[in-house]
Amino acid sequence: MPAKFHTAIVCTIISLTIGACVARAQQPLAAPTPDQRDARMKWWREARFGMFVHWGLYSGLAGTWDGKPVGTKGGMEWIQQRVKADTDTYAKKAIPLFKPTPDFARQWARLAREAGCRYVVFTSKHHEGFALHDSKVGDYNAGSVLHRDLVKEIVEALHAEGLKVGFYHSVIDWHHDQYAYELSKQLPHPLKGQPYPNGQRDHAKYLDYLHAQVSELMSNYGPIDVLWWDYSSQDFQGDAAWRASDLMKLVRTKQPGIIMNNRLFRIPEAGFTGMGTNAISSQLDPKYGDFITPEQHIPATGMPGVDWETCMTLNTTWGYSDHDHAWKSDETLIRNLIDIASKGGNYLLNIGPKGDGSVPAESVKSMQAIGAWMKINGESIYATTASPFAKLDWGRCTQKKLDGGSTRLYLHVFDWPKDGKLVVPGLASKPVKAVLLADGKALATSVENGGVVVSVPAEAPDKIATVIALDIEGLPKITK
Numbered sequence: 001m002p003a004k005f006h007t008a009i010v011c012t013i014i015s016l017t018i019g020a021c022v023a024r025a026q027q028p029l030a031a032p033t034p035d036q037r038d039a040r041m042k043w044w045r046e047a048r049f050g051m052f053v054h055w056g057l058y059s060g061l062a063g064t065w066d067g068k069p070v071g072t073k074g075g076m077e078w079i080q081q082r083v084k085a086d087t088d089t090y091a092k093k094a095i096p097l098f099k100p101t102p103d104f105a106r107q108w109a110r111l112a113r114e115a116g117c118r119y120v121v122f123t124s125k126h127h128e129g130f131a132l133h134d135s136k137v138g139d140y141n142a143g144s145v146l147h148r149d150l151v152k153e154i155v156e157a158l159h160a161e162g163l164k165v166g167f168y169h170s171v172i173d174w175h176h177d178q179y180a181y182e183l184s185k186q187l188p189h190p191l192k193g194q195p196y197p198n199g200q201r202d203h204a205k206y207l208d209y210l211h212a213q214v215s216e217l218m219s220n221y222g223p224i225d226v227l228w229w230d231y232s233s234q235d236f237q238g239d240a241a242w243r244a245s246d247l248m249k250l251v252r253t254k255q256p257g258i259i260m261n262n263r264l265f266r267i268p269e270a271g272f273t274g275m276g277t278n279a280i281s282s283q284l285d286p287k288y289g290d291f292i293t294p295e296q297h298i299p300a301t302g303m304p305g306v307d308w309e310t311c312m313t314l315n316t317t318w319g320y321s322d323h324d325h326a327w328k329s330d331e332t333l334i335r336n337l338i339d340i341a342s343k344g345g346n347y348l349l350n351i352g353p354k355g356d357g358s359v360p361a362e363s364v365k366s367m368q369a370i371g372a373w374m375k376i377n378g379e380s381i382y383a384t385t386a387s388p389f390a391k392l393d394w395g396r397c398t399q400k401k402l403d404g405g406s407t408r409l410y411l412h413v414f415d416w417p418k419d420g421k422l423v424v425p426g427l428a429s430k431p432v433k434a435v436l437l438a439d440g441k442a443l444a445t446s447v448e449n450g451g452v453v454v455s456v457p458a459e460a461p462d463k464i465a466t467v468i469a470l471d472i473e474g475l476p477k478i479t480k
């Protein structure tokens, strides 16, 4: 073959290949079909209960700055912003206090499994900007500072306990010297209102860094199940703020099965009606994310057709504080989990480990109490769907379809009946059998005007929530 001709063919092949690559890179990822979405959401919809972990440099500071408590309430993961510290001052104080023990991750993983959580979402980077992985595109990360890859340690420990893994990743960044905080009036930054200390900033450079770190996180730790973005404001969101569509495309290309929340955006189509963390709308176009995230708040009703997850603290802070003692009771936590499941949502419950990675004793106790309840009653939570009843005076209900077309209703009783009769009002379906999950004993059922009645023991077997599994014929028929 003449050399010139050969070169021409090679050039054509190269340019066709490059052309195809460019064309592919510019194509938006095809929107998932409903079946594809159902397939990737399946495990998450069945899981119902996850553990959130907020852990970073703020954890060692523990809510104290210059020897004084910064407050007794509220998010101490925001301490850098609360005391208005620039990143160097903050890092100098915080880094010496961040001393992870060798086996901290195993403790988290065991606790999550013991609590009955099916997945764990932890902070790969919070607003402070310190990344827990060994990053090659910066020096403010665990690899550079501690010579450890904490993300790797955590992912391995979670997998060893059979848990699904999620990364919480903050797009807000109080460290990076090109993060142009003046572009948003609404998003927080410790230096807000002050001129940039290093002259003009080029936000595009920060975005390159953000995308590069996310690319590392999506490439180096095997399959990751959740990406939990945090967060956008109405005046700074989406493509303009984060090149969000490209970022989501990058993630999905590397992790085809991952699910992501909606917080790269803050528009009604993406599930937001305003800036409040409870300002949620029950609409979500999947191009903006897979689920919406009411924060510190349980919606009044379910949101059929929209996947949602309430995230909540055990006291009032996400990041560890020595000064926050406002712990929620076991009753509140267990009933919250039930309430959320009865509305078809997930509960992502937070622990804030200390600077050495150990979990506060109060949090261990609470998670274990939930675990003890779940051990007996877990089948009334996992893989259930929302209650068919609009309201039940004595508690909540979840349900599951059984083989053969019947339905199991899980009756979660908060207020035990005094007369030994639990009335399921308006239930017109024929009862088949009823069982107390606490001891597996069968309970008598009868049909009385206005509903099905289950005969129950005089005393509640569980003061917090006793569960009765009531099997009925067919799908639930409810008359009021």
Ligand code: H79
Pocket (backbone or CB within 6 Å): 054, 074, 075, 076, 077, 078, 230, 231, 277, 295, 311, 318
């Ligand atoms: O990571 C956690 C919070 O730090 C983060 N999202 C959860 C999962 C978050 N960032 N901003 N917001 C939540 C909304 C703003 C909440 C605020 Fe506050 C209430 C800002 C000031 C009062 C909570 C308490 C954060 C700082 C103090």
